Amino acid sequence: MAPPPVWLRLLASAILLLACLPxxxxxxxxxxxxxxxxxxxxxxxxxxxxxxxxxxxxxxxxxxxxxxxxxxxxxxxxxxxxxxxxxxxxxxxxxxxxxxxxxxxxxxxxxxxxxxxxxxxxxxxxxxxxxxxxxxxxxxxxxxxxxxxxxxxxxxxxxxxxxxxxxxxxxxxxxxxxxxxxxxxxxxxxxxxxxxxxxxxxxxxxxxxxxxxxxxxxxxxxxxxxxxxxxxxxxxxxxxxxxxxxxxAGENDHSKKKKLSGGAIAGIAIGAAALLLIVLVVLILLCRGKKARSSEAAAAGGKQMEMGAAAEPRDKSLGEGGANGNGVAAAAPAVDAASAAAGGKKLVFFGEGGTRPFDLEDLLRASAEVLGKGTFGTAYKAVLETGMTVAVKRLKDVNLQETEFREKMEAIGAIDHPNLVPLMAYYFSKDEKLLVYEYMPMGSLSALLHGNRGSGRTPFNWETRTGIALAAARGIEYIHSTGPSAAHGNIKSSNILLTKSYQARVSDHGLALLVGSASATARVAGYRAPEVTDTRKVSQKADVYSFGVLLLELLTGKAPSQALNDDGFDLPRWVQSVVKEEWTAEVFDPELLRYQNVEEDMVQLLQLATDCAAQYPDKRPSMPDVVARIEAISKSRSLASSYQDQPSIEDGDGMSPRP
Known part of the structure; x- marks a missing residue:
């Protein structure tokens, strides 16, 4: 067979060459x-x-x-x-x-x-x-x-x-x-x-x-x-x-649906009467039981704190964290102080000369409501007869001897900083351990972020968020400055409490060293650093990780548990997945998109949060570095709070400029 013509071979070579081009x-x-x-x-x-x-x-x-x-x-x-x-x-x-x-x-x-x-x-x-x-x-x-x-x-x-x-x-x-x-x-x-x-x-x-x-x-x-x-x-x-x-239209049909037969009405009336009778019987039995318990307590020479009412917690939507950082509880048992009266136990106060603005008797007579139940026990808001309001934490799962407990309390009471919730006093007995704190009237950061997302909510603005972040960082930095191994161990939004002027204070510092293994294992879900296996042994770098998650929570408006439920992984990985897709604006809380001229600051704080929440401890900054970076962000420009119709953060370029 004769070979193909030259022009045909050249054409085939050209087609092959084009096919090989990328x-x-x-x-x-x-x-x-x-x-x-x-x-x-x-x-x-x-x-x-x-x-x-x-x-x-x-x-x-x-x-x-x-x-x-x-x-x-x-x-x-x-x-x-x-x-x-x-x-x-x-x-x-x-x-x-x-x-x-x-x-x-x-x-x-x-x-x-x-x-x-x-x-x-x-x-x-x-x-x-x-x-x-x-x-x-x-x-x-x-x-x-x-x-x-x-x-x-x-x-x-x-x-x-x-x-x-x-x-x-x-x-x-x-x-x-x-x-x-x-x-x-x-x-x-x-x-x-x-x-x-x-x-x-x-x-x-x-x-x-x-x-x-x-x-x-x-x-x-x-x-x-x-x-x-x-x-x-x-x-x-x-x-x-x-x-x-x-x-x-449809109004008549709607009215017809509401009409009930005479038999149905009679049944409802009988059922309501029976329910009322049952309620009355239960109330009578409860009253008798209460009188019997009161008589027994009086005979023993003790008193009971009025914290046994089945009070609903003030912040139902907070998940684990309550208004003072201690989770939801539908009720709490009364504090039995009979052993206190018998043993002559007293409240031990900190501060100027250990002055005693009230005593144990005053505290036990106080009217109280449950604020929440969480990692370290149940917290109450107690209003004394003098009108003074304090927060009382009734510890659980604490098995320390009195000498060791008092040593740890003295160490916690010695930590004094404007951005830490001060420990006013403590009480120890074999069966009861109470901590008395200054009451924070505005509740927790968790409540402020997640408590009410309805149409009537006042937007949580950028300036307030950065102020809270900076104050909390300073509090944690001070804790770390007290010793090379000093750490908080339970940093989360429900442990960041707010004064009337929305100044942030870190609560529960030092308590991680008091509780048993069961409570330690259960805490900081979503905030715990990957390397932490025993949460009673938390490092300063682990605190930095938890604070990074807290910053992400401030920026996204998402609770760590919400990210777990929505996407199957933790909040830092959810943020990374969104930013990787160049959808940075989708990360931020929609409330933040109302404010103009802060998009660069938002991206910088997001970068800091991801640095803090790095997988490996040596990649995370120290708390002094964190404080310095937040201060720089806060001072970078005047923070505006006016609403912007077309917020330019939508068009952000991501975590950092693209090459």
């Missing part, structure tokens, strides 16, 4: 061409450094970042871009983030942007875009954040936006949108705003948990804006016409 090179070249077309259309004078001959082009160009041989980020906020976005931008098919906010871009969005199927973040706020919100937006199913605020978009809000199942942020405020809000349902929605539009009608049920600030200056009603005219039930979870009944 796929990224032609794609990156196409990305560069798309970017140059974009520059020609809207940024000839704004982007002088975009030059195809520049080393590393286009990945080295201003605002451009690449990943795996493709352009995956285009960030040009406030770059002076003018004109209409060209269709060529739709060729950047690997793009994850597109930020063109605060420019002078105008016209409708080109439909070719539908090709950006990998897009997660789209920030177009602060331009002059017009026309309706284009249908292609609803096809970008990977979108997590969408900000179209501050433009001139008209028409209605598309129902098809429900296709964006991953959406966490939707900002549409300051446009010219009209009509009603469709029935939107975003399972991951965190941030939402449609203020300053010409919208009307009832707020859909799924959006009624949003604050009133999300619907300002519109014609909307319902939910946080109050009932709509003729609305029967304000409940956002009700289904059917009765949920948002603007015209009274």
């Amino acid at each position: 796929g990224g090179a032609p794609d990156l070249a196409a990305d560069a061409a798309a970017l140059l077309a974009f520059r020609e259309a809207v940024g000839r004078s704004a982007l002088p450094t975009w030059n195809s001959s520049a080393p590393g082009a286009p990945c080295s160009w201003q605002g451009v970042a690449c990943e795996s041989g493709r352009v995956d980020e285009l960030r040009l906020p406030g770059a002076g871009l003018i004109g209409q976005i060209p269709a060529a931008l739709g060729n950047l098919t690997a793009l994850h983030t597109l930020s063109l906010r605060f420019n002078a871009l105008s016209g409708p969005l080109p439909p070719e942007l539908a090709g950006l199927t990998e897009l997660r973040n789209l920030y177009l706020q602060g331009n002059d875009f017009s026309g309706e919100i284009p249908p292609f937006v609803s096809s970008l199913k990977n979108l997590v954040r969408l900000n179209l605020a501050g433009n001139k978009f008209t028409g209605g809000i598309p129902l098809a936006l429900n296709n964006l199942s991953r959406l966490g942020t939707l900002y549409l405020e300051n446009n010219r949108l009209t009509g009603e809000i469709p029935v939107l349902d975003f399972p991951n929605l965190v941030q939402f705003n449609v203020s300053y539009n010409q919208l009307n009608g009832s707020i859909p049920a799924k959006l009624r948990s949003q604050p009133a600030t999300a619907f300002l200056a519109t014609g909307l009603c319902g939910g946080p804006l109050g009932r709509c005219p003729g609305e029967i039930s304000p409940s956002p979870t009700a289904e059917g016409p009765a949920a948002g009944n603007a015209d009274g």
Whole structure:
């Protein structure tokens, strides 16, 4: 057989050579061409450094970042871009983030942007875009954040936006949108705003948990804006016409459902009477039992502290931590002080000459309520007859001899610092160990962060959070300064207590050395450093780890236990996983996104928190270094607390500048 012609062999060789070329090179070249077309259309004078001959082009160009041989980020906020976005931008098919906010871009969005199927973040706020919100937006199913605020978009809000199942942020405020809000349902929605539009009608049920600030200056009603005219039930979870009944439809059916038969009413009445009788019998038995116990205590010469009432803890939502850092308890047994009276035991006070503002008898007569039950025992708020209020901790699982217990108490009482909760006094007997502290009226950081997240909550601002972080760090730094092995051992948000002026103080210092192995094993879930196996032997570096988790809690608004439940791993690893995906804004507590000019400080504090929560102890900073870094962050700029419609932290670059 004759050999193939030369031209055919050359063609085959060329095809083979092209097939062997890496796929990224032609794609990156196409990305560069798309970017140059974009520059020609809207940024000839704004982007002088975009030059195809520049080393590393286009990945080295201003605002451009690449990943795996493709352009995956285009960030040009406030770059002076003018004109209409060209269709060529739709060729950047690997793009994850597109930020063109605060420019002078105008016209409708080109439909070719539908090709950006990998897009997660789209920030177009602060331009002059017009026309309706284009249908292609609803096809970008990977979108997590969408900000179209501050433009001139008209028409209605598309129902098809429900296709964006991953959406966490939707900002549409300051446009010219009209009509009603469709029935939107975003399972991951965190941030939402449609203020300053010409919208009307009832707020859909799924959006009624949003604050009133999300619907300002519109014609909307319902939910946080109050009932709509003729609305029967304000409940956002009700289904059917009765949920948002603007015209009274379904009212008759609703009334009919409430009607009960005569037999049902009679049954209810009989049941209520029987229940009342049972309650009365139980109360009589309880009263008799109480009188009998009181008589026995009096005969023995003892008294009982009035801490035995089945009082509900003040902070039900705190998980383990209570208002004074000691977890939830539905009730607590009375403190039996008969042995104290018999043995002549007294409260031992610290401070100036060991003065005694009250004695054990006064404490036992005090009215009290349960604050919480946690790692080291039960805490009570005790109001003395003089009006003085103290916090009393009734220790559990403490098996020390009196001499050793007193030595440890003397060491704890000698630790005096403005950012530590002072130990006023202690009491020791064989069966009871009591600690008396100064009462902190504002409760714990845990309560402030997680106690109430409803629409009526006052946002926990950035300045207060950094002040609490700095005060707590100084308290822990002082504990560490008292000796090379001195450590707190149980740092968590429920052990950071607050004064009336929201000054933070660290509580429970020194108690880690008192408890038995059972209590030690159970504590600091979510805060414990990876290297700690015996929590009675905690190092200063382990304290730094726990403090890092505390900082993450301040920044994210998430409790460590919440991260465990939501994602199956601890809070530091959850933060790392989110930041790794370049979704840094998703880390921060939505309440922090209200404040302008603090995004850089937030990222710096996040970096410090992750340094503290490093896997290996030698990678963590010391507490003096932590204090210095928080002080530097606090002084870096004046902290603003005004609300920002389009917080620029959304467009943050991550933990640190990308190379």
